[in-house]
Amino acid sequence: MHIVAIGGSDAGISAALRARELDPSVDVTVVVADEYPNYSICGIPYYFSGDVQPWQSLAHRTHADLEATGMRLRLGTLATRIDAAAQTLTVRDQAGESKIAYDELIVGTGALPAFAGIHGLDTLGPDDGVHVIHSMGDTFALDAHLTQRDPRTAIIIGAGYVGLEMAEGFRARGMRVIQLQRGPEVLSTLDPELAATVHVELLEHGVEVHTNTTVTAVEKTDSGLFVRAEHLGQSVTHTADLVLAVVGVRPNTALLEDAGARLGAGRAVVVDEQMRTGIPHVFAAGDGIVTHHRLLGVTYLPLGTTAHKQGRIAGENALGGQRRFAGSVGTQVVKVFDVVAARTGLRDHEAAAAGFAPVTSEALADDHKRYYPGAQPIAIRITGDAESGLLLGAQLVGRLGTETAKRVDTYSTALFSGLTVDQVSDLDLSYTPPLGSPWDAVQVATQAWSRAQTRAGVLA
Amino acid sequence: MHIVAIGGSDAGISAALRARELDPSVDVTVVVADEYPNYSICGIPYYFSGDVQPWQSLAHRTHADLEATGMRLRLGTLATRIDAAAQTLTVRDQAGESKIAYDELIVGTGALPAFAGIHGLDTLGPDDGVHVIHSMGDTFALDAHLTQRDPRTAIIIGAGYVGLEMAEGFRARGMRVIQLQRGPEVLSTLDPELAATVHVELLEHGVEVHTNTTVTAVEKTDSGLFVRAEHLGQSVTHTADLVLAVVGVRPNTALLEDAGARLGAGRAVVVDEQMRTGIPHVFAAGDGIVTHHRLLGVTYLPLGTTAHKQGRIAGENALGGQRRFAGSVGTQVVKVFDVVAARTGLRDHEAAAAGFAPVTSEALADDHKRYYPGAQPIAIRITGDAESGLLLGAQLVGRLGTETAKRVDTYSTALFSGLTVDQVSDLDLSYTPPLGSPWDAVQVATQAWSRAQTRAGVLA
Numbered sequence: 069m070h071i072v073a074i075g076g077s078d079a080g081i082s083a084a085l086r087a088r089e090l091d092p093s094v095d096v097t098v099v100v101a102d103e104y105p106n107y108s109i110c111g112i113p114y115y116f117s118g119d120v121q122p123w124q125s126l127a128h129r130t131h132a133d134l135e136a137t138g139m140r141l142r143l144g145t146l147a148t149r150i151d152a153a154a155q156t157l158t159v160r161d162q163a164g165e166s167k168i169a170y171d172e173l174i175v176g177t178g179a180l181p182a183f184a185g186i187h188g189l190d191t192l193g194p195d196d197g198v199h200v201i202h203s204m205g206d207t208f209a210l211d212a213h214l215t216q217r218d219p220r221t222a223i224i225i226g227a228g229y230v231g232l233e234m235a236e237g238f239r240a241r242g243m244r245v246i247q248l249q250r251g252p253e254v255l256s257t258l259d260p261e262l263a264a265t266v267h268v269e270l271l272e273h274g275v276e277v278h279t280n281t282t283v284t285a286v287e288k289t290d291s292g293l294f295v296r297a298e299h300l301g302q303s304v305t306h307t308a309d310l311v312l313a314v315v316g317v318r319p320n321t322a323l324l325e326d327a328g329a330r331l332g333a334g335r336a337v338v339v340d341e342q343m344r345t346g347i348p349h350v351f352a353a354g355d356g357i358v359t360h361h362r363l364l365g366v367t368y369l370p371l372g373t374t375a376h377k378q379g380r381i382a383g384e385n386a387l388g389g390q391r392r393f394a395g396s397v398g399t400q401v402v403k404v405f406d407v408v409a410a411r412t413g414l415r416d417h418e419a420a421a422a423g424f425a426p427v428t429s430e431a432l433a434d435d436h437k438r439y440y441p442g443a444q445p446i447a448i449r450i451t452g453d454a455e456s457g458l459l460l461g462a463q464l465v466g467r468l469g470t471e472t473a474k475r476v477d478t479y480s481t482a483l484f485s486g487l488t489v490d491q492v493s494d495l496d497l498s499y500t501p502p503l504g505s506p507w508d509a510v511q512v513a514t515q516a517w518s519r520a521q522t523r524a525g526v527l528a
Numbered sequence: 529m530h531i532v533a534i535g536g537s538d539a540g541i542s543a544a545l546r547a548r549e550l551d552p553s554v555d556v557t558v559v560v561a562d563e564y565p566n567y568s569i570c571g572i573p574y575y576f577s578g579d580v581q582p583w584q585s586l587a588h589r590t591h592a593d594l595e596a597t598g599m600r601l602r603l604g605t606l607a608t609r610i611d612a613a614a615q616t617l618t619v620r621d622q623a624g625e626s627k628i629a630y631d632e633l634i635v636g637t638g639a640l641p642a643f644a645g646i647h648g649l650d651t652l653g654p655d656d657g658v659h660v661i662h663s664m665g666d667t668f669a670l671d672a673h674l675t676q677r678d679p680r681t682a683i684i685i686g687a688g689y690v691g692l693e694m695a696e697g698f699r700a701r702g703m704r705v706i707q708l709q710r711g712p713e714v715l716s717t718l719d720p721e722l723a724a725t726v727h728v729e730l731l732e733h734g735v736e737v738h739t740n741t742t743v744t745a746v747e748k749t750d751s752g753l754f755v756r757a758e759h760l761g762q763s764v765t766h767t768a769d770l771v772l773a774v775v776g777v778r779p780n781t782a783l784l785e786d787a788g789a790r791l792g793a794g795r796a797v798v799v800d801e802q803m804r805t806g807i808p809h810v811f812a813a814g815d816g817i818v819t820h821h822r823l824l825g826v827t828y829l830p831l832g833t834t835a836h837k838q839g840r841i842a843g844e845n846a847l848g849g850q851r852r853f854a855g856s857v858g859t860q861v862v863k864v865f866d867v868v869a870a871r872t873g874l875r876d877h878e879a880a881a882a883g884f885a886p887v888t889s890e891a892l893a894d895d896h897k898r899y900y901p902g903a904q905p906i907a908i909r910i911t912g913d914a915e916s917g918l919l920l921g922a923q924l925v926g927r928l929g930t931e932t933a934k935r936v937d938t939y940s941t942a943l944f945s946g947l948t949v950d951q952v953s954d955l956d957l958s959y960t961p962p963l964g965s966p967w968d969a970v971q972v973a974t975q976a977w978s979r980a981q982t983r984a985g986v987l988a
Contacts, residue, residue, distance in 0.1 A: 078966065089979075111961045114900055119962075125899040229960075373959045376966045394954035401958035410958055439585040440574055473963035474934035477970070478941050480956050485945030494854035496940050498861035498870055499833045500689075501571045502579075503933035506538065506836045510937070519549075 070095040071386050072157055072170040073379075074147045074323070076105030078372050079176030079354025081128075082379030083386065084139045091387055096139040097168060099159055103143050104204035106134060110372055112207050113233035116214070117240040123207065142168075147177070150327035152347045172349050172386035175324055175337075176379060179317035179355035179370050184250075186225070188286035189313050196288045198311045201230060210312070219309030220244060223295050225283050226314040227254035232266065232404045234312055235275045245274070246306050248281045248297060257400060258409055259416075261430065262447055262465045269407040278306070286311055317370060319356040332358045334368025341392040343382040351386055353378035362395035362484060363414055363460065364422055369398055398461075399480040406468045410476035413461030413483045416451050425454040427524075431516035433509035435470035437501040444470050448513035452489040454521065459489045462513070471503070478510045489514045529554045531846050532617055532630040533839075534607045534783070536560030537569065538832050539636030539814025541588075542839030543846065544599045551847050556599040557628060559619055563603050564664035566594060570832055572667050573693035576674070577700040583667065602628075607637070610787035612807045632809050632846035635784055635797075636839060639777035639815035639830050644710075646685065648746035649773050656748045658771045661690060670772070679769030680704060683755050685743050686774040687714035692726065692864045694772055695735045705734070706766050708741045708757060710775075717860060718869055719876075721890065722907055722925045729867040738766070746771055777830060779816040792818045794828025801852040803842040811846055813838035822855035822944060823874055823920065824882055829858055858921075859940040866928045870936035873921030873943045876911050885914040887984075891976035893969035895930035897961040904930050908973035912949040914981065919949045922973070931963070938970045949974045949981075 071087050071094055073080040084096045098105065106128045114120040124130075134141060142159065149158040156167040181200040183189040192198035194209035197219070201210060213219065222238045224231050227249035238245045247270065253260035254267045254277060270277050280300055287294040295306045319336035321329070329345045329352070332338040336358045343351045355370035357378070374396050384391045401410035419426035428451045434443045446466035452459055462479035466472035482492050492514040499506050507515065531547050531554055533540040544556045558565065566588045574580040584590075594601060602619065609618035616627045641660040643649040652658035654669035657679070661670060673679065682698045684691050687709035698705045707730065713720035714727050714737060730737050740760055747754040755766045779796040781789070789805045789812070792798040796818045803811045815830035817838070834856050844851045861870035879886035888911045894903045906926035912919055922939035926932035942952050952974040959966050967975065 108897060108899065108961065110959070111897060111899055114961060119901055120899045371959075373956065373966050377954070394951065395956075397956045399956045399958045401960045401963060403960055403962045408963065412956070412958070437568060437571060439568065439571055439580045441579055469929070471931045471934040473958050473960065474931040474938070477938045477955070477957045477968070478934070480958065481938050481941035481945070481947075484951075484955050485941070485947060487941075487945065491854065491944075494837070495937070495944050496833065496855075496857045496859045496872070497937045498859045498872070498933050498940065499570070500861045500863055500933065501568065501574060502863045503861060503868065506833050508937070 069171050070097065070169065071172045071174065072168055073098045073174040073176060074157070075176030075178055075354065076100030076102065077107070077109065077176065077178055077354065078375035079178070079379035079382070080174065081106045081134070082376045083174040083176065083353060083383035085137060086380045086383030087387055088137045088139055090384060092138060094387060097142060098139055099142045099145050099147050099157065099168070101146050102203060102205055105131065105141055105143065107204050109202070112201055113230065113237045115207065116210070116234065116237035123204070147323055150323060150350065152327050152350060155349060170349070172351065174379070174382045174386055175350065175352040175356065176354040176375070177320045177323055177356050180320045181313065182316040182318045183313065184315040186283050186286060186313065186315070192286055192288055197293050197309060198286055198313065200313055201234065202317070213310060214241070217309070221246070221308040222310045222312060223248060223293070223306050223308040224312045224314065225295065226316070227277070228257065228314060228316070229400070229402045231314040232270070232402060234314065235270060236273070236405055239273055239275060244276070246276045246278065246308060248283055248295065248306065249277065249279045250282045252280055254279065255402070255409060258411055258463050258465070259449055262409065262449060262463050265447065265465045266404050266407055266409050269405050273405045317355060319368070319370070321356055324352060324356070333366050334358065336368045342385050342390065343378055343393065344385070351382040353382040360393055360395045362397050369396055371396070371400065373399070394484070397480050397483040399476060401473045401476060403468065407465060408468055408470070408472040409465045410472055411461065411463040412476050412480040413459065414451060415461055415463065419451055419453070419460045424460055426451050426460055427454045427517070427521060429517040429520045431513040433512035434505065435466060435509060436503050437505055440501045442469070446470050446472055446475070446509050448509065450489060450513050450517040452517055457488040457490060459483055459487055459492055475510050489517050493518065529631050530629065531556045531632045531634065532628055533558045533634040533636060534617070535636030535638060535814065536562070536565030537567070537636065537638055537814065538835035539638070539839035539842070540634065541566045541594070542836045543634040543636065543813060543843035545597060546840045546843030547847055548597045548599055550844060552598060554847060557602060558599055559602045559605050559607050559617070559628070561606050562663060562665055565591065565601055565603065567664050569662070572661055573690065573697045575667065576670070576694065576697035583664070607783055610783060610810065612787050612810060615809060630809070632811065634839070634842045634846055635805070635810065635812040635816065636814040636835070637780045637783055637816050640780045641773065642776040642778045643773065644775040646743050646746060646773065646775070652746055652748055657753055657769060658746055658773065660773055661694065662777070673770060674701070677769070681706070681768040682770040682772060683708060683753070683766050683768040684772045684774065685755065686776070687737070688717065688774060688776070689860070689862045691774040692730070692862060694774065695730060696733070696865055699733055699735060704736070706736045706738065706768060708743055708755065708766065709737065709739045710742045712740055714739065715862070715869060718871055718923050718925070719909055722869065722909060722923050725907065725925045726864050726867055726869050729865050733865045777815060779828070779830070781816055784812060784816070793826050794818065796828045802845050802850065803838055803853065804845070811842040813842040820853055820855045822857050829856055831856070831860065833859070854944070857940050857943040859936060861933045861936060863928060867925060868928055868930070868932040869925045870932055871921065871923040872936050872940040873919065874911060875921055875923065879911055879913070879920045884920055886911050886920055887914045887977070887981060889977040889980045891973040893972035894965065895926060895969060896963050897965055900961045902929070906930050906932055906935070906969050908969065910949060910973050910977040912977050917948040917950060919943055919947055919952055935970050949977050953978065
């Protein structure tokens with residue numbers, strides 16, 4: 069039995085680890101395009117901030133750790149073609165092209181940076197001072213730029229998770245940072261009422277934030293990089309020594325498309341809950357595939373946590389298992405300087421689009437009893453279904469140290485379990501004055517939602 | 529409509545608040561034995577440590593806040609007799625004895641300190657230097673002792689939540705602290721393997737801990753207080769300027785017993801899930817009543833969080849509601865110096881006694897990615913049912929700052945929802961490198977449990 073996994077990131081490695089864990093007799097080969105398997109891509113911003121040194125620390129496991137599990141790593145090896153009938157994978161490495169026979173194949177080729185139609189991003193590169201940050205190769209290129217050319221000004225296109233983390237990273241290096249965001253507020257994955265707190269945190273740390281700014285082109289000139297944008301109907305230009313584009317990702321599906329896989333939500337590869345592509349003996353996992361979501365059905369929501377779970381399931385099922393992916397509820401969290409912003413489930417407009425009857429309320433609740441030193445408010449928005457009373461989603465913003473990141477997990481567990489908003493108020497949550505309240509902040513927010521519903525006369 | 533609540537602590541006040549919230553036209557009277565309604569008894573240790581000053585800060589709500597809700601407070605008023613047929617409550621205050629007519633009565637008389645058969649505790653008091661800490665009156669008595677007599681040595685009998693918090697409080701004042709614990713390890717609500725970490729933390733902060741030490745008597749002599757104990761078959765004596773006894777509580781049931789209520793688990797008053805005592809128009813809530821537990825059925829587990837919930841339900845049902853208490857899962861957390869210890873659900877021996885087939889495993893998991901500064905391990909013990917795979921309980925010990933207090937809530941939410949251990953591993957929990965891992969510590973522990981089960985061949 070020979071299982072071949074393609075991809076050295078979360079999905080591919082998780083699949084290989086799981087297969088070796090369950091059956092140490094099975095041969096497992098992981099085909100990795102670069103030389104850096106099992107690196108924490110989510111950790112790259114902390115390398116640039118200086119929190120993580122050296123870059124080798126970003127490895128979840130070292131090369132030696134991985135090989136100790138008994139898996140074989142084929143580094144610097146690009147998978148170019150799947151022959152599903154012959155059950156072979158064509159690969160290209162320094163030695164040229166060759167074929168690897170497989171019994172079961174797991175594809176975890178992930179995603180690629182999106183360029184959002186911005187002119188110049190597809191042609192300019194690290195040598196021009198224009199960067200993306202999606203791989204260790206990108207990391208080294210940006211690192212070289214910072215070290216060798218000491219840029220003093222950076223424009224970050226995008227204000228999502230990585231964009232915000234990189235703003236912090238560049239500021240930690242003393243650089244001037246101009247952050248350009250298409251939407252009306254940073255962190256568009258949160259309601260603007262909450263994301264505004266993140267915006268203030270960015271300003272307080274000297275990041276120059278420009279919202280409602282749609283970048284149209286990046287140009288290289290003798291006097292630096294020009295970023296041209298539309299801002300409320302006006303053309304504006306920002307200049308900098310360095311441009312980092314973090315405007316999202318697109319699933320990397322070419323290999324599976326060529327082999328006959330179907331594309332679905334977000335133009336990602338369709339798989340069932342067992343990570344089967346429909347191509348015999350070919351599984352897929354990670355950022356290249358659709359996401360089974362417990363509230364939305366099939367969607368596209370590439371996240372590292374999900375890729376780990378999907379990979380693990382693919383690895384088990386490649387061995388003959390029947391494990392099903394239990395589904396995402398879209399839980400996400402980001403630290404931006406000293407603020408933590410988290411969400412799980414659906415926001416109001418997402419829930420409405422999915423056919424729910426959402427109502428959203430907001431509450432401020434202290435992270436612990438106010439009489440004990442250091443209490444800080446957490447802003448929490450609850451979205452629930454007015455008809456069924458079901459919890460649909462929660463968004464939280466609190467200061468670092470308020471356990472906001474793990475409070476969102478109470479909501480995500482409730483969502484996973486299909487609890488109503490009222491049932492969250494019934495939960496038996498932990499309390500000690502330095503770390504909570506008799507009604508935890510989580511429940512102060514759900515009680516506020518229920519109270520608003522009662523007042524509105526929607527629920528009894 | 530006149531609702532009378534007895535008790536100024538969590539249950540009575542929660543009931544009164546809920547009734548006024550739901551129906552601002554209803555008359556609500558709260559009969560409070562002392563002058564301190566709605567104080568956070570859980571916060572008292574932080575008054576002695578100096579973290580909370582002045583003592584008035586310990587009020588969840590001020591007297592004025594409470595009266596602003598429209599409830600009437602009868603302070604310094606002891607409830608002495610319920611006449612269920614006449615629907616009157618006899619009370620005694622400075623003016624003498626009188627009767628209050630009620631339409632619905634809610635009894636929240638709480639619990640009293642237990643003395644565990646220790647000779648002398650029933651006769652010696654604050655004037656002798658022997659204290660309990662269960663009310664604001666106790667607090668003032670201890671405060672006066674500390675202020676006026678400046679004791680340098682304290683013996684704490686008991687090493688449960690309050691005992692440990694008071695050890696920290698006394699150490700913060702520079703006092704020598706001798707902590708005597710009957711069982712083989714401190715914090716007997718946790719498995720000794722985890723509680724040992726708390727023991728070490730106490731030692732590192734200069735607390736003199738004596739386990740396996742069963743106190744038999746407290747004696748007052750001219751040369752100080754003598755605490756006599758049995759330690760592994762030997763008689764030992766400890767001396768100190770001050771003795772604090774924190775050896776548990778017993779439900780305060782006299783009022784309801786006299787009115788014909790039944791006693792059940794822990795000799796607490798039996799109520800149904802709607803907080804009805806069976807006596808017409810008489811509800812009860814809080815530390816004086818049995819606890820409906822989602823895993824154990826009816827038990828006795830007095831906790832402030834539970835009292836708040838029960839009180840709220842009693843207040844709603846006194847107005848004609850049919851709300852049911854959703855049940856405790858026994859979630860508890862304590863901070864001891866810089867360590868946080870939490871539990872929810874059942875420990876192995878408790879689960880076995882309740883008819884489950886428990887298996888318990890332990891894992892160490894970092895609170896966040898190790899490459900990011902400040903990562904610390906959390907020790908987590910998972911108890912699951914070998915036959916059904918159901919999660920039965922979790923215990924966690926981590927350093928302050930590891931979000932251990934809110935990580936236990938993921939387990940408590942899972943327990944509430946009846947999830948299996950495997951389903952906890954499937955949860956979509958939040959991740960960002962400074963605050964978590966792709967598989968959260970919560971899931972590293974459940975995966976370890978499942979792996980041990982697979983190895984044992986108990987589950988497929």
